Amino acid sequence: MKLITAVIRPEKLPNVKEALFKIGVTGITLSRVSGHGGEREVLEHYRGTQVRLEFHEKVKLEIAVSEAFLERTVKAISSAARSGEVGDGKIFVQSLEQVIRIRTGENDADALTPVGTPKEGY
Amino acid sequence: MKLITAVIRPEKLPNVKEALFKIGVTGITLSRVSGHGGEREVLEHYRGTQVRLEFHEKVKLEIAVSEAFLERTVKAISSAARSGEVGDGKIFVQSLEQVIRIRTGENDADALTPVGTPKEGY
Amino acid sequence: MKLITAVIRPEKLPNVKEALFKIGVTGITLSRVSGHGGEREVLEHYRGTQVRLEFHEKVKLEIAVSEAFLERTVKAISSAARSGEVGDGKIFVQSLEQVIRIRTGENDADALTPVGTPKEGY
Amino acid sequence: MKALKLALPLGLLTLMGGALAQTAAAAPVIDKGDTAFMLIASALVLLMTPGLAFFYGGLARAKTVLNTMMMSFIAIGVVALLWPLIGYSIAFGDLKNAFFGGFDKVALSGLTAGSIWNNGGVIQTTIPTFVFMIFQMMFAVITPALISGALIDRMKFGSYILFIGLWSVLIYAPLAHWVWSANGWLFARGVLDFAGGTVVHIAAGISALVAVLILGPRSSGSQRAAVPHNIPFVLLGAALLWFGWFGFNAGSELAADGVAGLAFINTAIAPGVAMLAWLLCEVVRGQRPSAVGAATGAVVGLVAITPACAYVGPVASMAIGAIAAVCSFLVVQLKHRLAADDALDVFACHGVGGIVGAILTGVFADSRVSGLTAAKGLIDGNPAQIVTQLVGVGVTILFCAVGTATLMFIIKAVMGVRVSAQEESMGLDVSSHAEDGYNNGDFGYATNGKSGSIDSPVILSANAND
Amino acid sequence: MKALKLALPLGLLTLMGGALAQTAAAAPVIDKGDTAFMLIASALVLLMTPGLAFFYGGLARAKTVLNTMMMSFIAIGVVALLWPLIGYSIAFGDLKNAFFGGFDKVALSGLTAGSIWNNGGVIQTTIPTFVFMIFQMMFAVITPALISGALIDRMKFGSYILFIGLWSVLIYAPLAHWVWSANGWLFARGVLDFAGGTVVHIAAGISALVAVLILGPRSSGSQRAAVPHNIPFVLLGAALLWFGWFGFNAGSELAADGVAGLAFINTAIAPGVAMLAWLLCEVVRGQRPSAVGAATGAVVGLVAITPACAYVGPVASMAIGAIAAVCSFLVVQLKHRLAADDALDVFACHGVGGIVGAILTGVFADSRVSGLTAAKGLIDGNPAQIVTQLVGVGVTILFCAVGTATLMFIIKAVMGVRVSAQEESMGLDVSSHAEDGYNNGDFGYATNGKSGSIDSPVILSANAND
Amino acid sequence: MKALKLALPLGLLTLMGGALAQTAAAAPVIDKGDTAFMLIASALVLLMTPGLAFFYGGLARAKTVLNTMMMSFIAIGVVALLWPLIGYSIAFGDLKNAFFGGFDKVALSGLTAGSIWNNGGVIQTTIPTFVFMIFQMMFAVITPALISGALIDRMKFGSYILFIGLWSVLIYAPLAHWVWSANGWLFARGVLDFAGGTVVHIAAGISALVAVLILGPRSSGSQRAAVPHNIPFVLLGAALLWFGWFGFNAGSELAADGVAGLAFINTAIAPGVAMLAWLLCEVVRGQRPSAVGAATGAVVGLVAITPACAYVGPVASMAIGAIAAVCSFLVVQLKHRLAADDALDVFACHGVGGIVGAILTGVFADSRVSGLTAAKGLIDGNPAQIVTQLVGVGVTILFCAVGTATLMFIIKAVMGVRVSAQEESMGLDVSSHAEDGYNNGDFGYATNGKSGSIDSPVILSANAND
């Protein structure tokens, strides 16, 4: 199994979500992060003080998938999140040794199958 | 060493915390995340607009442990976080190549031993 | 490639940032986390109720680097984030199988090179 | 409005403060100055209820902030409907008996813009009856809202609405008649309550305590996490309460005169000193002086000075503020020993503060400062007043306890009073109001009310659907 | 200010409410009570604009909260400059014609602290002219600010400032003359608008609708994410609006008397009932009673009672509140069918509420309660008033629609009205004001204005630099 | 209160504005209109201090928001204790000398609800003495609170309390005597300061500057991160300040008349124009017009118009607002060159705004508008007034600088003035108040005060314990 971590623009989240749902990926964990990369700094002014915002708001998605789903998931995210401007973000792939579904104690690929879909893990 | 990442319900956090402390795990990093899985959407209404909350509030725990502690930690989390309803969350286990304690520069298992407890790493 | 995850004190962030920029690391993803380790609890009081803050505010940095950059990055963080007091935090290193730059679809080390710097990946 | 009414038992119809010595013979006229004052005072008292919403809302958790605030706001709606229709008539209608005012003023029948309030001909004021009615309505709004602080985090919103509606008509209105109407029996008994220590604060504090006993405690989870989510809101609420309280206390004189001035200065002094006293208590106990403590102390001082404000001098006012703060502080420390889970300390603040204030009114009332000869306490040579005050306190406690228990039991039987455990753990904002107090907007979808339309999330595969 | 003016068509110069029966012979004097009331009422009306800023700001997203709030705040600045310089003169200057007031009062020339307002000698009040001027200014401030709710999330801030400046001088001021000046043509026509149902609310609602048609809808992204970011702020805003509205409505009597009292009580009752009605609508539709709904309902009730407040009795006031809430609720449900992207429902709340209120004034005005014999509606035997009200509504709609469209087209041509798509997606707080509403401070650097100084981030290597 | 006092040097006891021409022979009576106005004005001024708490609190960082707000709130407590006990007597006690008022009014001895304020028999007003006392108290509350903005993020809370307590008694009260009491020496000198430009704003601004020089700058870490954490709170604070300022300025007339009306309109106009001027400065410097800028500009305009408000016409008022905003803006840009770390620009806003306003009062005071013949400035043919104003400014600066320095050095010697570096880096909310401004509640544990009880976290193994 793999853990896919994607850092994307917040405004692209709806697109990415739809793209993931279309290919059948519904297990997602999201968080709000700040990213620094090639984007220009934003300047703010408060009274006599200048403030540089070197970090931009991003959304991080963490998705555990079975090997079989890896490529299509990466592709889905990557095309749905692209604007073509600097700052679109990155996708990281790591290997995952074990997954446990807390509710049932199920292990590994079984744990990745959503409720009521006794299909092959994705 | 392993990195355990658990996504749980916020209301189960106190239980999980106690369970971890009981088995001697005290190094924990927490964050607030939003999870999407098998749970039902929540509908909200604001004037004429319907809002679907497709994501539910969750808490993510990241815990680095030595091999020896892996199983009991996973078990502790898994039983303390269980409600039996859809949405209880997942536990992910990844291998960890290196751990450095910033304060001392110590490496690996040493870095996982809490202050004042020169016992075997956990 | 490696994924470096560092949990540091918020007040040390400016130092760490400078240290990273100096060695040429500009791709960073930050988030706000709460950490529990060896630090003392903070007590708060609200009317008749005592509240224990067992968790302390920390900042988590995630940085993907090529092998070549690993050591100097870890060193930079570790020395810039050190105060010598309990609670300075930890650095975790994991292996990273794949990195994709969303904007271009580039893969692996290429994806780690910032805009306009066609030098060796770091 | 006690300054006016006190005149009565002594058979005096002349009023305090200046130009008001009309006899019954002279046609009563509206005084523009008094009317201006009472109009603005009424607006100030209205603002107290949103102030309370912030005071309570800031103390609540983020996931129940809206429910907590709505419990105050809805009181404006409910009482704005019921008070003109029936509550006012029960409280200030015809003077046939000592226990309630009757039905002649139902739906404000007969009142016009030209009516001047005279409490059935017994007391002549110089303000329009409409203005008196609305000033009183603002009191009737905030009193049940005060109770809500005890009930947050687990009460059904519908049951709460029913409860405060019935409470305001069946408990508040009669009590207001007893204490403030020219023929009310507690009024006749000589109980001193200038601006509502008994009718408002003891009534709310006791009712809160009784109501939570029937409602039951919060789940241990929500109790554990019960840390104020936004303390600046608590301070905002305290500030708006204090600001409005000037209308509440000084306005109770129904005229812009020196007695109103005395009521006003005490409404500034007592809570200021109570704030200091509360912080000192914290320091003495080894804690830090806290913002929640400052806000709480000020509110307790405001509560305690309410019955006394026009009767006592400024130094006595300092004493009342300090004593009430210490008493209330001690009760708050002990609250975890109580069976009742009074979430935001309504009893400890309003109940205790009100009782202390009512009794100390009997101690410190001083006609040499106020000029109100009927209002003498211990220090002015009338120790018997303390007994009278105790009677007032006792009757109020009894009536409110029995009345509230009855209402709560009936509502519990008819429709239930608690949300389900699951709704409680979700937080009442989402479960009772389908809203979140704070949104960052990125993770949710607005679907324009058209489910399945082109704007809504496209969900194609079956297994993605739940 | 209608109670005063209504006297005119009937040739009566005597005023309502008591001691004001001076004939033209007696030297007019300032009444301290009335002046006290109007000074405070003016302060209350000022507070409505920040209240609106919170009402709108809370409903907006976190990344446009400042821009949304600034659209209200800047209106205070713009109108505080333009109203004394020119707007006041256009609205209340000499009485040469029925369509605008002239230029004799430009820069308030000739006014002194001793001037008493008498609308060119026709109507004698007992308040200083300065006080009348500032009370009116507060109305001129909030009216364009109301429009802003429709325009948020995409309008250029500079264009907005130009728009409201021109709007307040060229549209608001003449309209105020028509409806409220002693020789205004709608006033002469007998249109009843006590406190600004037409001039303020219909004008703002219609202008908002027309302006967004020209401005265009928000990007689908910002529309989708348009969930209120801070509902306690919405409640705070509603509370401050309500509080200020007492000054707005009761103050429009320009005197502290029984008519002001009637206006005041209706300003409490109608919105209270409207709040309940809105929540009931939500429940009937199968939703939960929401905090945003309660706030919206109360505001709609306030809007609807504005033209009627001093003319109708309390039960009629309940009816007006309830009917307006239901109408407005229905329009809000349908809003997604409209082409116009009226972001915060300015039309549905102020337009619809204002129209319903104006018409119902013609139905419920009842001189038996108010004592204002010139203000009779259907239930007081004067069905023709409804037609008169419809004329007022129609003229206002027409004038504002044409005027707003003209202004917007000109500004669009001259300097554009929309920010770029990229600025819109960043959020206007950062792109138009270079500020974030909320900061946690850890991730940003304050550089003391000295770039490159020792305090600023040390950036050494070239490839780290952008 | 200058309109009243100015009458004196000219030997006139007749007061402005209408019906008040009683000679000493006629028994003084309370005017209901004036009293109504002053009661509400006092409430408005009280609200300014919480307004300030939000203005400052929003500009502070999230981890020091409570400490910042408490520095304002505690001023209410401290001064509510000290002003009635001693401060009032020093400022407005018997008239034996020109430098302080004496001790005859200690603990308000001798005052009753019937007392009418006449400043020792020299000036006859028509309001109760209690009302005058409390109106003045509200000024004494906010002035030291203003200073706190400079001191945030590092001052010991206990030392701060001691400082403002001493400051209010030893610096504020005498200064108030000099400028506002009938025999104060600056008053006799003819210094024009209607509502407190010198006594309140210059005093606070200078004291802030001197105090921070002794306190020392914040750590570079907190200075760096010093970005406003909640700008809507800044706007809320500015709005409440502005709202309250109407009471502050117009109330200083102590009567509801045309002069109060003039003071009121200038209190709306000058800050409105100052807001625009500040935003224009930002744009001229190539920045964006910001919300913090709008709020700051408005406050600076309010400060600058304070001494002048009842003396100048509306166009002069615009000029004062604009000039003060530009001056203050420039000083803010230069602040990083100063050694003093005046965290929230108290000197740049209140000091500079106050000085500019005081001097411009000497330029623009115009008796042809105000009717106050003793208040003539340059444009009214009295250039000498500018010199008089400069004397007033100079004396205030000198007295406050020396006085504040003395107090701070003593307190520093006795108990220290700064928290430890570690406490500063934790943030003063946790370290001085053991509270967090905002909590989400999930990560902390409430333990009901019973440590070790069944509700507290079960911690079993030793190595888990710290």
Ligand SMILES: Nc1ncnc2c1ncn2[C@@H]1O[C@H](COP(=O)(O)OP(=O)(O)O)[C@@H](O)[C@H]1O
């Ligand atoms: N090496 C990295 N490690 C971790 N996060 C990174 C790294 N490089 C980029 N990111 C994340 O991706 C985001 C976008 O990267 P950026 O370099 O700005 O744009 P692009 O990927 O289009 O070149 C950054 O804001 C940051 O959150």
Ligand SMILES: Nc1ncnc2c1ncn2[C@@H]1O[C@H](COP(=O)(O)OP(=O)(O)O)[C@@H](O)[C@H]1O
């Ligand atoms: N494949 C996945 N990748 C990442 N996070 C997941 C995945 N599946 C579930 N989660 C996280 O776990 C939470 C609970 O999962 P859910 O499917 O709702 O319940 P259950 O595990 O009980 O079937 C989700 O809200 C999400 O945060």
Ligand SMILES: Nc1ncnc2c1ncn2[C@@H]1O[C@H](COP(=O)(O)OP(=O)(O)O)[C@@H](O)[C@H]1O
């Ligand atoms: N085993 C661990 N797994 C995950 N995070 C850890 C672990 N140990 C420590 N941390 C993180 O590092 C922070 C600092 O650790 P702590 O033990 O307090 O100090 P130190 O590293 O100086 O001994 C903690 O607050 C926590 O966020």
